[in-house]
Structures are given as structure tokens and as C-alpha cells.
Amino acid sequence: MTTDEQLALETADSGQFNPDEWVIDNNGKTALSIRIKGECLFKEVSPYQTVEVFDTHDRGKMLTIDRMVMCTETDEFSYHEMIVHVPMLTNPSIKNVLVIGAGDGGTIRELVRHPGIESITMVEIDEVVVRASKQFLPTISSALENPKLNLLIDDGIKFVKDAADAAYDLVIIDSSDPVGPSEGLFTKSFYQDVHRCLRPDGVVSIQSESPNFHPKAFVELNQCLKQVFGVEQVHPYLVFIPMYPSGLWSLTYCSKNAAHPINNLDYDKSAKFASLHNLRYYNADVHQAAFALPNYISSMINNS
């Protein structure tokens, strides 16, 4: 029996995870625990939340906010590739992008692969997340100094309220869960502002929670988006994210009279892009497949 197997058995019997060795993401009914190595590498309590970085046993370095896993070095690409390349490859003429949240920088790293983008405005409320990521997660935060990026430390809700009409081709809402500072990113008034500051053929992609681990947030956000964008313009899609509880996560593509995320996909171009950039999760088949929802997930949002 290996040391890991021995440890696993002891934990199962005693229920005791050494809190110096495990980070636990728990909703009171199910919990995902990730084993860490050595000391916490970074801990700072910002005005908004507790930001920490750990080294894990088999997931590389890991960023947590209030002990919820934001990303791990070995798994982050699934989320970041899917939140960016699905809207970008469906709408290749996108030039001006607004990103809310995204402090770790992974979304920016994927955006700058698209040469057609002229400017990216990123509004992250918590400079501590940006600082921690720049220092400890260089493979994720690598594009945070890109000249096309205008990084503002500011309140995203206030920012879109004050933003000019029709200013952006794409808005990405790359937020944490709807507790703490991200709570206001799950409201109708916020999405009405987002809708207003989109160009007439603009699109949005959104971190829309787990249908399994956060079913209420997933359903309510879907209802809200349908009210703002129209029922036919809201397209949830799924991504496997093993380091988020349940592993089953949703993103949502909403369009303001822009391209349909499957019908308007240029398959060959998309496949070529994935290959050129050695993407690790996204490919043209996965792009299309992600929109196929199991029946129980469709029912959650179609009967509501």
C-alpha cells in the first residue's frame, strides 16, 4: 500500500483531515478536499475576502478565496479556454472586450491569443487577487502586462453602470460565487447595464455556477439572463472542472442579435485555432458538444 493509500484509509476512518494539509471546499452536504504541501504561500485579508495561495500535491499551485478553490495550475485551462474561445471563435470580429473579475489573469491570457482584439478593459475589485496571481501563478497571470490590457482595480458593478452605451463587442463575467463582493454580479440590474453597454451585435460569456452544487444560483441566473437578453439568446454550456465541487460547471453565452454559438461556428477555423495554440481543453468538437445539456439540466431551466 502506498503512503497516499494509507493516508486515504486513515482519513476515511477518522474523518480527520489535518487542516494544515488539506483545503476543504464544503457546502455542508458535500465537500471537496485538496491536499496541500508545506506552508500557505500567501495569505492576505483584503477589504473583500481572504485570498490565499497553496502548493498542492498533484494540482500545482492553487488560489483560493475564502477557502473556495478559484483555480489550480494543472486544471485552470478548462475554464479559461472555454469562457474565452467559445464567444471569440463564434464572433471573430470582436475588437473591444470588457472583463469583470478575472483577477488571476487566465482569461486575459486566452484573450490575447486573438490578434483581432484591439483593447481589453479588465475591472477587478480586489488588487490582492491580482498581486497574489502575478507573484505565485506566473503561467496563469502571464498576460496581465499585455499592452492591449487596461487593468482597473474597481467595482465592476459601478463600472458597467457608468459605462457608455454600445461600447463593447464582448463582455466576460469571470466572477467567483455569489457571496461577498460577487453577489451583485448575479442581479438583473447588473445585466441590464451589461446589455446596454454591448454593441448591437455584442455577446457575453458568464461564469454561471454548477447546476449540481449550486442549483439555485444556476437557475436564478438563467432566469435573469433570459429576462434581459430574451429566451432564445441565452445558451448555457458545460465544462468539466475537476477541482470545483461536483466537477460539473456551467458557463453561459448570451447574444444581443449576434451569432448562434453552434449554428454560426466556423468549424475548420476553430479547429485550426485550437491546434495552432496547442489548446489543452477547447477544440471545435468540444465547443459544439458543450451545449448538449443532459435532460435533467435542461428541465431545471426550461420548466422554471
Added chain:
Amino acid sequence: MTTDEQLALETADSGQFNPDEWVIDNNGKTALSIRIKGECLFKEVSPYQTVEVFDTHDRGKMLTIDRMVMCTETDEFSYHEMIVHVPMLTNPSIKNVLVIGAGDGGTIRELVRHPGIESITMVEIDEVVVRASKQFLPTISSALENPKLNLLIDDGIKFVKDAADAAYDLVIIDSSDPVGPSEGLFTKSFYQDVHRCLRPDGVVSIQSESPNFHPKAFVELNQCLKQVFGVEQVHPYLVFIPMYPSGLWSLTYCSKNAAHPINNLDYDKSAKFASLHNLRYYNADVHQAAFALPNYISSMINNS
């Protein structure tokens, strides 16, 4: 703050899961913990393994073997529908089916939806699993008395060794992880026997582990299947299973000169079947989508 949220915080701080309240599935690096209610409903140590049934807080009743989650009432349909309907709806002329494992009965419940099936032989090594499921998981084990079913308590490895050539149209390997009695179900000699007892246009569907949580088992089984069936005849597909660690699970469809699982799918017939039976996970889009593998998973098996 709700009681659940309070409990979640306490657990995160102390690392202490009360072992009477949580079942923990742990590989030493990541762990999935599921909260249970009340006493263990069933516990028996068979000659092969420890079989237990628990009531959970939000997943219904749960069957575990050696404390690894086998199924929960609220989530089992994803696995059972996908391991059965993908091969069945691709090959509607299937008449004789052999099932190895499947003691909880969920696979049989899905098989008997197909009126073309004439006989099902199920070989489960551990009668304790069958007994526990019949008593505590009636919605899963509901077809274990079906007249088309011949249920044998026997060693599946020995059974296929002794089976007649070309006896079955479909073989389903519905096993637990490759430790304990299931270990021999992950070997080349076992699959050579399976291949031999398939009709010339027979197919197999297999529980092929998590590319994320059990990468070694996933890769080695894929290599083994390619050696036995041929590289072009082995098609892994993915299912979201939130109650298995990482949530990312694979099944594998192998064909012996039978239909291709996507190219030969009758989409309309498949959609009608899903609708008629009110399936909860499977639909024709999900059938096709499941075969779209993220690049990092393709690389695991194509470079090996």
C-alpha cells in the same frame, strides 16, 4: 448563515469531519466527502469487500463498496443511462446481452427498456451487493426480477473464460474500480475472452474510470482495449458524475465490426426513445457530445 453554511465553515477550519456524519472517498491527494443522515442502514463484510448503504443529506440513499461511492439515488441515472443507451441505440438489433458486475441493478433497469432484447445474463460476484440494493435501493434495483434476466452470482472473469464463442451481441462491464475483485476486469486476457464471446458485429460498453482521478487506470485500459479490438474500434466517452471524485468519468464503447457510435446513430429514433422513457441524462445530442474529448484527454490516450 444557514446551519449547513455554519457546518461548512467549521469543517474548513478544523479539518474534522465527524466520521459518523460523512463518508469520505479519498485517493490521498483529493477527497470527496458526502454527508450522511442517521445510522448506516446496511453493513456487511462479504468475502470480497465491505458493502454499506447510507442515507445522505441531499443525494438520497447511497451504496458504497470499501467506502468508495458506487451510486446515489439522485445521481445514478447519468451513469446507467449512458452505459446502456449509447450501445443499444447505436445497434438496435441487439438481442442477447451479458452484463458483468452491475449488482445494484441500474444497468438492468435501463436495458429492459429495449423491447428487442431477448435475454440478459448478469454475472455479479458478490450477492451482498444485490441483496443490499434490492432491500434499500428499490428505484435502482427495480428490474432485478425481470423474466428476461438470468442473474448469476459468480466470478465474471471465469464466466467469460468459459463462455461459448460468439454468444452475445453486447457485453457491458459495469465494474467498480480496479482494486479488490474488480482488478482482473482490467486485463488483456479478460478482454480477449470478452472479444471471443461477442458475435461478429458485437459491441462492448465499459466503465473505464476517470481520466482525472484515475489517469493510470484510464490510460492502461484504453491501451489494452486497442490491442484487443483494434485502434479504430475503441471510443471513450465522457459523463458528468458529480458523486464520483472529480465528477469527470469515462465509459468506453468498443465495436467488433459493428456500428460507429456517432456516424451510425439514428438521431431521430434515439431522440424519440429518450423522450418516450423520460430519460434524465441521455438524449441524442448528449450521445454525440459525449464522444468529444478535451484535447488533454485525447493526448493521454493518443500519445500512449
